[in-house]
Amino acid sequence: MVTNRTFTMLKPDAVEKGHIGAILDKISASGFKVVALKLTHMTTADAKAFYAIHSERPFYGELVEYMTRGPIVAAVLEKDNAVEDFRTLIGATNPADAAEGTIRKLYAASIGENAVHGSDSDENAAIESAFHFAGREMF
Numbered sequence: 001m002v003t004n005r006t007f008t009m010l011k012p013d014a015v016e017k018g019h020i021g022a023i024l025d026k027i028s029a030s031g032f033k034v035v036a037l038k039l040t041h042m043t044t045a046d047a048k049a050f051y052a053i054h055s056e057r058p059f060y061g062e063l064v065e066y067m068t069r070g071p072i073v074a075a076v077l078e079k080d081n082a083v084e085d086f087r088t089l090i091g092a093t094n095p096a097d098a099a100e101g102t103i104r105k106l107y108a109a110s111i112g113e114n115a116v117h118g119s120d121s122d123e124n125a126a127i128e129s130a131f132h133f134a135g136r137e138m139f
């Protein structure tokens, strides 16, 4: 398994607010190489499947609504220690708890609408990348 890659989504709130360029710039400036990239719109079935691990959580319905209300940017990123370093770059799930300078501190509105996704393990990074990209779309 490739262990120097992670998967991210710039979520609908970030796209709606016009933050695609600023967030991708910060990701690149932080040493991540973009190896796959697209603008896409998840269906309800897509979002339910992507977040299936959270299906018993009280916020699942709202999360699926939010993630399907507009397009997202999906990307695969490469860097040494990618999963952990990207989680550090995006900050805590709740922007109120996120460190200064993190993407969620800068761009997220709330714990629900938190601008960006980052994989939580190498295994999930591979699963989530394959969910959104064909092999020929990853470089």
Ligand code: UDP
Binding pocket: 054, 059, 063, 092, 093, 111, 112, 113, 114, 116, 117, 118, 120
């Ligand atoms: N979420 C939410 N309410 C919560 C916790 C999470 O709406 O109390 C949403 C939020 O968009 C979050 C996503 O569900 O990013 C997945 O939750 P997770 O705990 O995996 O957080 P993450 O890994 O994204 O930091």
Ligand code: MG
Binding pocket: 118, 120
């Ligand atoms: Mg998570």
